[in-house]
Amino acid sequence: MSQTLQEDTSIQINQCVVRLIRDDITDIEVDAFVYYAQHDLALGSGFGGAIAVRGGPSVQKELDEFDPLETGGAIVSGAGNLKADSIIHAVGPRFREEDIEGKLRTTMINALRRAEEKGFRRIAFPAMGAGYYGILPAVSAEVMLDVIKSHLEGETGISEVIICVFDTPQFNAFQSTMTNLN
């Protein structure tokens, strides 16, 4: 078991950098970050609470205009007063539901698709579904990095993908998957 705090890690895929950092995803400067949203797009607590408080009420107001999303779906909203310009709200699988990996893959693909459509160059992802929604960090890391890698190997306008995590177990899982990818 390692008890030391790790340095940030990054890998290069084609012209694009994938960087792993420890930070608060709602408080970083990017074109867009991904929020692991609920079906009804209510921001709720956790990162959603931070978006509502720091970003102001305009974000939820904009979301209220959308229809509920199925698992795997993703839409884009403004980010109010946050440092980011936009937020990609992506509804991933949760709580040991069936076919976690397949659904997470679809969610990632749709989130990246929205980013390309909007021309975002720097985007940030949390450890999708890890933590509150109970997906194991290692599973989240495997699926996310696999989809990101395939995506960046094709034609893309994205220049930097940041994976922004909070916890050491999440950091370690992503770091080891990234190291293997390299």
Next chain:
Amino acid sequence: MSEKKQRSHKAEMVIERLGQKLNRQVVGSLAACVHCGMCTESCHYVLANPGDPTYAPAYKADKVRKLFKRHYDWTGRVFPWWVKAGSVFTDEELEELKDTVFGKCTNCRRCTLNCPMGVDFATFNRMTRGLLVSVGIQPEGVAVVSKDQWEIGNQMGVLKEDYLDTLEWMEEELQDELEDPGVTIPVDASDCDVLYAINPREVKYDPRSIADAAKIFHAAGEKWTMPSEGWDQTNFGLFSGDDALGGSVARRLYEKVIELNAGKLVISECGHGYRSTRCEGSNWAGFDVPFEMESSVLTMLRYIKEGRIKVDRSRNTQLVTFHDSCNNARSCGLFEEPRELLNLVCENFQEMYPNRAENYCCTGGGGAMSMSEYTPQRLKSGVIKADQLKETGAEVVVTSCHNCVDGLSDVIKHYEIDMEVTQLVNLVANALVIEEKVVVPVEEVPVAVTADEVPVAAALEALPLSGRVIVVADDEPDQVEFLATVLEDNGATVHRAGTGDEALELARREKPDLLTLDLHMPGRDVGEVFEMLREDPELEDLKICVITGRPELRRLIYDRSVRRPEGYLDKPVDEANLMLNVRKILELAHEEG
């Protein structure tokens, strides 16, 4: 049709995970019960609901035990009818199980004490909570709090900037109080002897406790710091049964102590925080903790015994009693230290009966305060605590736990008991004798006051709330009068409202600087009133302070997608706390500073 085909995916997952969670302690407890019934009368839910067998610990335990027998014990597989083995099939059955394990037990462990077979029901009740949480079946409040702690790092979703701002505010208050600009609340200082971690309730609803602790560290000459991150010593994983959350939260705090190279972690008064951080966290996190951890109760006691602080118990003259938090006392053995400290800082102490390991739960244990759907049955079970409190005849009940402060306050209000709730840190700070600095007097030059310089007007001008307009909204006339009088005495112009609609109308007409808002008033839903106030473009600058005796209603406000209130106070409110918060909200503290 086979059993497997009929079972829902969630039920399937719960049964599968049960197998992974079985360890020697859990299996022992699941297998050992002989249904003797000796635990029955230990439970405050049973005592408050005579004749309702569904509250009996053994009855509640059987709901989980039957699963174990059916799926993991050979007797149940061979003779299911004999050992009452059974399974779960539908999501509705899981919901019913949720209402038992979250709504009918606070995991207080009092029944454990009386079981001759050593059955620890609370342990497998917690395990069952964890099984349900893993498939997303949980009370809404549990979901909200868990997500906050996973993603923001503390149970109340306090953002870093708000936490740091509160520390700065308390530092300024302390400097004013002690007339000493050298008093500080250090943040992220390295190589200190003490790192002090707190409960987010202190930041959000009770910042005075932070200032009181800082005052004590200052008086003791302690080399101490608070961390800018990883500062939450509470742990909702203990309540929700989610060991991954428990490990993650504990680890953040441990890592911060190591990063700042602090000698010791001191945990502010909080029963479940102490148990989680000190006793359970390292197991959940799989982390070897290389430093000492201590409850602030022990720290304060040590300071007095070592002569590092001086206290004068004649400053706390009221008759006080002590409520043992279940986690501190029954689970962690902190019995005598708080009493020793109490007797050093208070003149009149009266025991509550039963006490120590036998004490009854405050009703707020196991995260119950966050589960508003179970509030009526929680308050009903509070009759046992209410009787205990009344029998002491005390004016103040002291406890070493923020959860208990909320639980007791709710019981006191519901059963209309004339009693205040406080913590040891507040009493120690009040009894603290701080040597006055020697001030060299500056000769005063008398200034002549002419007849037309009206002293009354000058005094009014100097009042802290002069020129401020405030609307006080509350349906209890006594409360309105109290708040209005304090605010008027401090120079504010106050308008009184008794319903949400009146509050709206007055706010729109008078354009006040501040509105104090009770969460439970007749007429229009207060959550809706709050949202309307927030959405009115003419009231953009209006500050709102929620003042409530119903903490479970916080969700009415905090779940809305509008700007949150600038302040929050729990009833009963005293004058000093009201003014402290109003000045902070109106940013007078900063202006004056």
